[in-house]
Amino acid sequence: MNEINLPIDLLRAFVTVIDLGGHTRAAEVLNRSQPAVSLQMKRLEDLLEKKLMVFEGRLLKLTEDGEALAVYARQLLRLNDEAVAKLLTRHVQGTLRIGLPTDFAVAFLQEAISAFIRERHLVDVEIVCGLSRDILDRLHRNELDIAVGLLGAEANPYLVRAWEEQPIWAGSRVNDVRRVQPVPLAAHPEGCEYRRRMFAALRSAGRAWRVAYTNPEIGGLQKAVSVGLGVTALTRKTLLPDMVVLTAEDGFPPLETIRIGLFYKHALLTAAGLQLVNCLIESLDDAAGPASR
Incomplete structure (x- = not known):
């Protein structure tokens, strides 16, 4: 051959x-x-x-x-x-603009970025959080250097790695609303992949729903679920102690798998950006485990 x-x-x-x-x-x-x-x-x-x-x-x-x-x-x-870069021992500096989604657990990514900054004092990092759709639009417009976002159905030429995540249903541990009809949902604004998956799953189960709470920030959704304003879909990394996982036995069918992508334009990426990409890939691989690819 x-x-x-x-x-x-x-x-x-x-x-x-x-x-x-x-x-x-x-x-x-x-x-x-x-x-x-x-x-x-x-x-x-x-x-x-x-x-x-x-x-x-x-x-x-x-x-x-x-x-x-x-x-x-x-x-x-x-x-x-x-x-x-490693063999030539090049020093890195400059400013990096990073986009992270609010509709995915980003705490461990922020920790990776913080560790990167501590080790490279000459690099300034600007982090922007938002819906994946908006984050990727900003990357397309060259307003960001690196982006992490949820993958939709459309192709994205700047994708370099992708990981899978299984979303779960979450409700309040103390204020049970799982049997309320229609199902009260806490969701990100229109355009969120988690929101779409919740609608599709409930529709397939023949359950009626209403959006009882909307917030673009994951912290807002967590608080709303914790106090019983509604149920939501999130990752296990964002499940709080005062929440419970809801299953098909509770009337909440499995949610469609989420795919998370790392995106950047290599032609415009600096040496500092390349090093940060490597750090993010390591963090995402560790978080995703064997499902990463």
């Missing part, structure tokens, strides 16, 4: 074209001519015998094969650049 080696320069050009939205801007960053970058893309497609990207008008879109390769390409580039 003839092994195929993927040249790093071709993968870097491929990811840079994706991140910057076209061959011309990628050529400027890579210090190459536009025809040279186009030739690199053709060499990569010829090597893999796959069409990787197409243009619809002036909009670049990845094919299914291109989306699959992009994930691997980002991982290979990250490892390559990490090795180079």
Whole structure:
């Protein structure tokens, strides 16, 4: 069997074209001519015998094969650049803008970021929390350097790693509302993947519901559930001692699995960003366990 080696320069050009939205801007960053970058893309497609990207008008879109390769390409580039930085002992500095979702347990991620900051005094970190949809929109607009968010059905070309999480139903331990009809829900605003999953699960069970409490912050939902204003869907990492897990026996069917992704634009990522990405990947792998991939 003839092994195929993927040249790093071709993968870097491929990811840079994706991140910057076209061959011309990628050529400027890579210090190459536009025809040279186009030739690199053709060499990569010829090597893999796959069409990787197409243009619809002036909009670049990845094919299914291109989306699959992009994930691997980002991982290979990250490892390559990490090795180079370590061997050359480069010092890192600057400002990093990070987006974290309120609809996922982020305490352990904040701990990882805090540890990163303590070890690298020359790096300033700005953290923005919000709904995953809004966080990823800001990454697309280059308002963030790194983002963690829940994966929806749509493709995202900046995805580098994904993990699975099984949401659970949670109710108050002291103020039981599990038998109240319609079911009172505590939820994030419209657009939250947890909210959508709660609606779908109750609909499949034939149970009526109403949104009794809305808050964009996880702390607000936790408080509302604890005092019995409603039930909600969350992760086990955000389950508080004064909450109980609700199951199918209580009338709450299993919720659809959540997929969490780490996103960034490699072409725009600094050395500091690369180091932080590695720290976040370690934290997410530890939290997700064997379900990560």
